[in-house]
Amino acid sequence: MERRHPAGVSxxxxxxxxxxxxxxxxxxxxxxxxxxxxxxxxxxxxxxxxGISIFSMTLLAAPPITESFRNATASGWIISGSAILTSGDxxxxxxxxxxxxxxxxxxxxxxxxxxxxSSTDGTEITFYYATWGGTxxxxxxxxxxxxxxxxxxxxxxxxxxxxxxxxPSDGFYEPGVTGGVLGVGxxxxxxxxxxxxxxxDPYGTGGxxxxxxxxxxxxxxxxxxxxGFPYLTREEAIIETGDRANVKRVEITITPSPTQSxxxxxxxxxxxxxxxISAYTMPTTLKMGxxxxxxxxxxxxxxxxxxxxxxxxxxxTVLTEPDPSILNAQACFKATVLPMDATGTVTFLEGxxxxxxxxxxxxxxxxxxxxxxxxxxxxxxxxxxxxxDSKYAGSSGTDPHVVINPQPEIDVQRPxxxxxxxxxxxxxxxxxxxxxxxxxxxxxxxxxxxxxxxxAANYFNSSGFAVVSALPINIAAGGMGTLQVSFDITMIGPFxxxxxxxNNDANEDPYDITIEGVxxxxxxGDGKDxxxxxxxxxxxxxxxxxxxxxxxxxxxxxxxxxxxxxxDDARMYAEYVIxxxx
Amino acid sequence: MNRRIRGAVICLAVLGLAIGIAACxxxxxxxxxxTLLTGSVMITGDRGEILLSVKNMPDGGLASxxxxxxxxxxxxxxxxxxxxxxxxxxxxxxxxxxxxxxxxLVAHSCAGLPEGEFAKLTFDVIGAxxxxxxxxxxxxxxxxxxxxxxxIVFGISDPLEFYSK
Numbered sequence: 001m002e003r004r005h006p007a008g009v010s011x012x013x014x015x016x017x018x019x020x021x022x023x024x025x026x027x028x029x030x031x032x033x034x035x036x037x038x039x040x041x042x043x044x045x046x047x048x049x050x051g052i053s054i055f056s057m058t059l060l061a062a063p064p065i066t067e068s069f070r071n072a073t074a075s076g077w078i079i080s081g082s083a084i085l086t087s088g089d090x091x092x093x094x095x096x097x098x099x100x101x102x103x104x105x106x107x108x109x110x111x112x113x114x115x116x117x118s119s120t121d122g123t124e125i126t127f128y129y130a131t132w133g134g135t136x137x138x139x140x141x142x143x144x145x146x147x148x149x150x151x152x153x154x155x156x157x158x159x160x161x162x163x164x165x166x167x168p169s170d171g172f173y174e175p176g177v178t179g180g181v182l183g184v185g186x187x188x189x190x191x192x193x194x195x196x197x198x199x200x201d202p203y204g205t206g207g208x209x210x211x212x213x214x215x216x217x218x219x220x221x222x223x224x225x226x227x228g229f230p231y232l233t234r235e236e237a238i239i240e241t242g243d244r245a246n247v248k249r250v251e252i253t254i255t256p257s258p259t260q261s262x263x264x265x266x267x268x269x270x271x272x273x274x275x276x277i278s279a280y281t282m283p284t285t286l287k288m289g290x291x292x293x294x295x296x297x298x299x300x301x302x303x304x305x306x307x308x309x310x311x312x313x314x315x316x317t318v319l320t321e322p323d324p325s326i327l328n329a330q331a332c333f334k335a336t337v338l339p340m341d342a343t344g345t346v347t348f349l350e351g352x353x354x355x356x357x358x359x360x361x362x363x364x365x366x367x368x369x370x371x372x373x374x375x376x377x378x379x380x381x382x383x384x385x386x387x388x389d390s391k392y393a394g395s396s397g398t399d400p401h402v403v404i405n406p407q408p409e410i411d412v413q414r415p416x417x418x419x420x421x422x423x424x425x426x427x428x429x430x431x432x433x434x435x436x437x438x439x440x441x442x443x444x445x446x447x448x449x450x451x452x453x454x455x456a457a458n459y460f461n462s463s464g465f466a467v468v469s470a471l472p473i474n475i476a477a478g479g480m481g482t483l484q485v486s487f488d489i490t491m492i493g494p495f496x497x498x499x500x501x502x503n504n505d506a507n508e509d510p511y512d513i514t515i516e517g518v519x520x521x522x523x524x525g526d527g528k529d530x531x532x533x534x535x536x537x538x539x540x541x542x543x544x545x546x547x548x549x550x551x552x553x554x555x556x557x558x559x560x561x562x563x564x565x566x567x568d569d570a571r572m573y574a575e576y577v578i579x580x581x582x
Numbered sequence: 583m584n585r586r587i588r589g590a591v592i593c594l595a596v597l598g599l600a601i602g603i604a605a606c607x608x609x610x611x612x613x614x615x616x617t618l619l620t621g622s623v624m625i626t627g628d629r630g631e632i633l634l635s636v637k638n639m640p641d642g643g644l645a646s647x648x649x650x651x652x653x654x655x656x657x658x659x660x661x662x663x664x665x666x667x668x669x670x671x672x673x674x675x676x677x678x679x680x681x682x683x684x685x686x687l688v689a690h691s692c693a694g695l696p697e698g699e700f701a702k703l704t705f706d707v708i709g710a711x712x713x714x715x716x717x718x719x720x721x722x723x724x725x726x727x728x729x730x731x732x733x734i735v736f737g738i739s740d741p742l743e744f745y746s747k
Contacts, residue, residue, distance in 0.1 A: 524731060531648035532727045535689045538646075538675060542691035574675035574687040579651035 061117040063390045064344055065308040069098035076115040080153065083109030083292075086302075097244075097302040100292030103134040107298070108156045112289035116147030119286045122256035122311025124393040130244045130302045131188060136212075137297030139188040139239060140290060142252065146179030147285025152222075153177065154229075154291065158191025161291020163217050163229035175222035176229050181283065183229065184252055184264060185215040188239045188299065192217070193231060212239045214264060214271045219280050227280075235271040240299065247304070253311050253393065257282060309388025314342055317397040318384035324402040326446040327376050333358070333369045335384035335397070340365035344389040350380055360386075378402035408449035408477070410505040411441035412513060420508045426517035428527070431489045432556045435468065436515070438483045442475040445505075449475040453502035454485060455510075461495035461519060464488040489519035492529065492559060492576045521556050521573060534577055538570045616640060616736040618647075618724065621699075623714050625707055630661070632703045632717065636695060636736075642729025643694030647701075651678060651685040653723030656705070657716040658682035664705040672700050685723070694729030 067074050071094055072087040079085065079098070087096025101107035129140055141160035145151055155165030155174035162183035164176035185192030193215040213236040220229030241248050251265040255274075260282055264272040288308070292301035318335045325331035335346040337360055346367035348355045358367035367384075374380055379400035388394035412418050414436065426436065442449035451473040456465030468484040475481040489495050496516035503509050520529035523536045537557050559569040559576075621633030636644045656664060656679075664679035666686045671693065677686035688701050703717075719738055726734040 530733075531646045531687060531689070531725045532731050532733060534648070534675060534687060535646035535691075535727055535731060538673070538689045539691045544692035571675050574648070574689075575678075577650070578648055578676050578678070578685040578687050580676060580678055 061115045063117055063123075063309045064388045064394070065113070065117055065306075066387060067113075067306045069304050069306065070094055070096050072096070074098070074111070076113055078112045078114050078151070079110070080112075081109040082107040083111050083290075097130070097304050098290065100140060100290060100301040100303065101294050101299070103294070103298045103300055105294055105296060105298055108153075108161065108291070108293040109301075110153045110161050110289060110291040111303070112151045112153070113287055114151055116285035116287055117308060118284065118390055119147075119254070119282060120256065120284060121391040122393075123252075123254045123286065124309050124311045124388065125252040125288070125307070126249065126394065127306040128247045128249050128304045129186060129241070130247045130304075131186070131240045131299045132243045132302075133300045134294070134298035136240055136299060137189040138293050138295060138299075139192060140186040140292045140301045140303070141183050141192065142186075142250070142288065142290055143177060143183040144181040144254075144286045144288050145177050146181060146283040147287050148283065149179035149287075151178060151287055151289060153289075154180070154183075156293050157295055158187075158189070158194055159229075160185050160187070160192045161289070161293060163192070163220060164223045166223075173223060176220045177289070178222060179283075180220045180229060181280070181286065182219065182254070182262070182277070183217040184250075185217065186239045186250070187215045187234070188212055189297065193234045211236060213237050214239070214266060216262065216264070216272060216275065218277070232277075233272060233275055237266055237269075237271055244302070254282070255311050307387060307394060309393050310391040312339075312392045314338060314386055314388070314392045314395040315397070316346065316384050316386040316395040318348075318382055318399045320382055320399050320401040324378075324404045325374065326406050327374075327403050328372055329406070329446060330370045330372045331374065331401075331403075333371060333382055333384065333399075335367045335386070337365040337367070337386045337392075337395070339392070342386065342389060342392045344392075345387050347385045347387060349383045349385060350374070351383075355382075374401070374403045376403050376405065406447035406477070407445060408442055408447045408475075408503070408505050409445035410449055410451075410501075410503050410508050410511055411444065412483075412501070412511055413439040413441060415439065417441075418513055420511050420513075423514045423516060426515060428520045428529075429489055429495075429517045430556060431492055431519040431521050431559075433464075433486060433488050435484060435486045438485070440473065440475055440481045440483050442477060442479050442481070445475075445477045447477055449477075449481075450504045451475075451481075451483060451501055452504075454483070455500045455502075456487065456497045457500070459497045461491040461493060462487055462489055462497045462515075465497060465499065487515070489517070490561065492519050492521055492573065493581055495519050521559065523557065529573075530577055531574075534570060534574045537565070537573055538567075541565065541567050541570050614638070616726075616734050618719070618726070618736055618738045620714065620717070620719055620738065621702075623712055623717070625711050628707050630705050630707045630712065631667075632714070633699050634701045634703065635697075635699045636726075637697045639694065639696045640728055640734060641694070641732060643696035644690075644700060644726055644734070645694040645729040645731070646687070646689040646727040648687040648725050649685040649719070650723045652683045653685045653720045654679070654703075655683045655718045655720075657712050660707060660709050660712040660716070661705045662708055664703060667702050667704055669699050669701055670695050674701070690729075 070087060072085055083100045085096050086099050087093050098111055100109040139160055141162040143162040154162040154177040157165060159165040162177055165174045190211045213234045215234040216232040218230040218232050219227050248267050253263040255261050260278040261274040261276050262272060263274055290303050315338050316335055321332045333348045342365055343360055343362055345357045345359050347357050348369045355371050356369045358369040360367045379402050382399045382401050383396055385396040386394050414424055418424050454467040465487040468486050473481050499513045499515055500510040503511060522529055523533040557565045557569055559572045616638045619635040624631050666674050666677045668674050668688055672688045672690050675687045675689055678684050721738050726736055728734050
């Protein structure tokens with residue numbers, strides 16, 4: 001499968017004694033006539049454009065570098081040959097891909113990022129690709145070149161736009177890229193691993209005859225024999241995705257000097273592990289490119305969501321607060337990135353849907369995103385994806401999360417919180433009518449709390465429960481209210497009853513509290529019922545004539561509830577005081 | 583005997599006389615504030631009693647006294663049918679004795695008792711005669727009020743301290 005087509009045309013111009021030569025980038029053949037003279041103004045204009053280009057090429061990008069290729073433009077990228085951005089046509093705007101080739105035969109396309117970036121902390125590159133729709137060839141190369149050179153496109157066909165290709169029999173010679181550092185071939189057909197001298201080892205027809213796999217080639221420059229884009233290693237793998245739905249993720253990690261090594265993962269599976277490339281000098285800055293080609297066999301070759309960062313590993317964890325969160329209420333996705341001096345941004349996603357981004361607070365490694373549009377139910381799987389920076393590689397973590405409907409949350413206090421089913425011990429309380437005031441909290445609620453009714457049952461030495469507060473009592477989410485109730489303690493000694501508060505809390509309706517205490521007849525107002533109160537009552541019964549009873553609440557002294565206060569009450573009270581229960 | 587020796591003898595005699603007088607008037611041992619006094623166990627035949635008295639009662643004197651259940655204990659093997667008999671115009675409003683312990687409440691409707699007997703415990707003696715040490719009166723379980731209906735802070739003393747004078 002020979003593919004004799006340029007992947008695109010770039011023009012190099014050299015000025016020679018007032019004239020200019022224009023050459024084809026792959027064959028170095030003159031395409032505008034040897035020593036053909038051009039008007040001086042045109043040369044100056046070209047030089048001016050070149051000057052601007054050279055100036056722009058000296059710009060240094062600081063990782064992280066991200067490019068989704070989902071939109072109609074890709075800043076810093078030179079897209080050439082059959083390559084297009086599909087946003088708007090044929091894909092919908094904002095949902096596009098970098099399509100390097102279509103399914104036509106003998107296609108070649110490239111996208112080169114012509115802005116140098118630092119590699120001093122190593123480099124980690126991740127992207128997604130899809131190969132589909134055709135007859136399974138040829139593949140995609142991702143490659144790195146020296147950041148100081150002006151990029152050119154490499155050979156077509158099995159060279160995958162990175163290496164050189166030589167067809168001695170017809171004099172056809174395609175140079176590799178300029179200043180090539182490393183080529184990673186997603187080699188559907190296997191030719192990227194084969195001998196690049198076509199006559200000596202025609203691609204796919206003999207010799208090595210390698211199949212689909214991931215192939216690594218080393219550095220090279222144009223058609224120079226050394227180092228000549230040497231084959232380094234490969235691992236057989238199914239490269240073709242078949243469709244976009246089965247998009248695959250590529251992760252390329254180059255550790256920084258001096259222990260420089262290469263690791264390549266495909267969909268999380270490590271195909272190339274710590275392959276030493278320390279024999280090669282890594283430039284301090286890099287540029288990068290994608291190329292792809294077809295021949296007699298074809299495929300769509302598409303790229304998305306490229307990210308370039310440093311190579312020092314990080315970890316990212318994410319929590320969602322509150323958990324569960326409330327439908328349509330704000331929830332906070334909190335990502336923690338370690339080491340804590342990592343900088344940059346964290347992208348929060350559900351599946352592949354981007355929910356938003358948060359910027360890491362420098363020094364604590366935390367990025368947050370407040371979000372309120374999760375749907376009811378779950379668990380939702382929230383992913384926090386750290387995008388990396390010039391030093392650190394990206395990483396991600398997930399958190400399962402549930403969204404629930406707004407709910408009221410009742411809490412009854414007097415003054416301490418009394419749990420549903422709990423007891424409110426009111427202690428000593430005078431016999432007779434008693435009033436209690438409860439604070440009703442809905443501070444943990446996310447919907448209005450409605451108290452609609454209060455009832456009582458299981459009276460013991462008590463009766464007459466009533467809700468004094470006007471019902472219903474409506475307490476806004478996060479708010480507080482009061483509930484006043486009254487009842488009668490009918491006898492000295494222990495009393496109790498069960499209070500039920502009807503409300504709209506889903507799991508605490510009714511809210512049940514046992515109210516208990518000890519009824520006392522405190523005739524002298526000292527807060528106790530003791531021998532002094534007995535003597536007061538006795539004196540009253542005996543008609544003593546003393547004024548000790550002035551102001552005493554004798555109405556409560558009908559202890560035996562027979563309608564009058566007499567010696568029987570005094571004796572019953574005396575028995576109660578010494579411990580004989582009535 | 584020279585004058586120096588005679589002086590020393592006289593001093594010792596005066597000191598001894600002073601100690602004797604103080605002991606007889608309870609100045610050294612008896613509480614000087616409001617006091618509940620428990621009398622000696624007096625047994626006649628198979629009946630026994632213990633007088634209960636007070637002294638130094640404030641504000642018109644003792645008008646009420648309560649001993650919660652358990653505040654009095656007695657030797658159940660020697661004593662049964664314990665009861666309280668009021669004296670000096672007091673009324674027993676509540677009492678309960680059983681299984682070696684009990685309590686009671688007495689009150690005077692219109693007056694107080696500054697000093698003297700206000701009640702006595704009576705009981706049947708079974709077996710050997712009990713002694714006072716076998717009866718206990720727990721101060722923490724006893725409360726008293728005066729005629730102005732204020733609580734009285736008091737101490738408990740035994741009969742020797744009271745009657746020895």
